[in-house]
Amino acid sequence: xxxxxxxxxxxxxxxxxxxxxxxxxxxxxxxxxxxxxxxxxxxxxxxxxxxxxxxxxxxxxxxxxxxxxxxxxxxxxxxxxxxxxxxxxxxxxxxxxxxxxxxxxxxxxxxxxxxxxxxxxxxxxxxxxxxxxxxxxxxxxxxxxxxxxxxxxxxxxxxxxxxxxxxxxxxxxxxxxxxxxxxxxxxxxxxxxxxxxxxxxxxxxxxxxxxxxxxxxxxxxxxxxxxxxxxxxxxxxxxxxxxxxxxxxxxxxxxxxxxxxxxxxxxxxxxxxxxxxxxxxxxxxxxxxxxxxxxxxxxxxxxxxxxxxxxxxxxxxxxxxxxxxxxxxxxxxxxxxxxxxxxx
Ligand code: TYD
Numbered sequence: 001x002x003x004x005x006x007x008x009x010x011x012x013x014x015x016x017x018x019x020x021x022x023x024x025x026x027x028x029x030x031x032x033x034x035x036x037x038x039x040x041x042x043x044x045x046x047x048x049x050x051x052x053x054x055x056x057x058x059x060x061x062x063x064x065x066x067x068x069x070x071x072x073x074x075x076x077x078x079x080x081x082x083x084x085x086x087x088x089x090x091x092x093x094x095x096x097x098x099x100x101x102x103x104x105x106x107x108x109x110x111x112x113x114x115x116x117x118x119x120x121x122x123x124x125x126x127x128x129x130x131x132x133x134x135x136x137x138x139x140x141x142x143x144x145x146x147x148x149x150x151x152x153x154x155x156x157x158x159x160x161x162x163x164x165x166x167x168x169x170x171x172x173x174x175x176x177x178x179x180x181x182x183x184x185x186x187x188x189x190x191x192x193x194x195x196x197x198x199x200x201x202x203x204x205x206x207x208x209x210x211x212x213x214x215x216x217x218x219x220x221x222x223x224x225x226x227x228x229x230x231x232x233x234x235x236x237x238x239x240x241x242x243x244x245x246x247x248x249x250x251x252x253x254x255x256x257x258x259x260x261x262x263x264x265x266x267x268x269x270x271x272x273x274x275x276x277x278x279x280x281x282x283x284x285x286x287x288x289x290x291x292x293x294x295x296x297x298x299x300x301x302x303x304x305x306x307x308x309x310x311x312x313x314x315x316x317x318x319x320x321x322x323x324x325x326x327x328x329x330x331x332x333x334x335x336x337x338x339x340x341x342x343x344x
Pocket of ligand 1: 218221278
């Protein structure tokens, strides 16, 4: 966009030599204003160079960056030089460098720009913020930990986006309402996945705005819970994994709070809350085993949740600080790279 802005900034002081009228249309719809001369409809490179000379202004050569366009640019350069007209090829070089992977002509510039803007947003999504997930069986203290982590990160100047699954969105609310009581674990897995699909968009958007997304449960919950044989029904992790890959994103960090179900169930009961169908010690033991396997496979950071709350919090903050340090570093490196590309 900076290259195009610099092109617009030359209006009135430069003429822009393009191949045809479709190029002008693409540039105009990309927001570029300029004094254009069409090389082909204007009678070829000799006539175009003469038109620039008559205009008494320097020229920007903006032909396509395929073989024909390169040849035309060279012909224009020779003709402009012989007439003593100053010319600029730098903007063409920058645009060709940025656009070459997608298109070889000026005519496609408007659609390429939309594509580049999307990938820039994608890049920001990866670079600017962070997605941190806390997982664990019921009663491991995820919610308490997430709330404390959010307060700490905010006090350190980070913008935090606290969230959880099942969400408070349309699908999440339906799941929580108990409307699907009695459905099979595979149906339940698909429901959690549907809830996650919209949630992932929301999380990525927040991360792209530079926020630290702190999420209480994510795709590992489905992998661990729905494959652990609740009521004798379970889903093969081999079926669940491709769904997770399609509808979720790998977080920057997943913390697994690990504790024995006897301990965690005691906590749940002492809170006086209703015990859900998931809160059964035998089932949670299998969920815990699954979680520990997933931690090995996916590199989750396991924290002993039977330790005191301060110890758990400190251990989690150590992991988070490490991730944020890397992200801040990546962010400044990327910013420098983008601004040096933009200057080009
Ligand atoms: P939970 O985090 O306990 O919600 P809350 O803190 O509001 O009670 O989640 C509710 C239950 O849903 C929990 O027992 C685990 C289960 N669950 C799954 O089985 N699969 C999933 O994918 C998710 C997100 C949750």
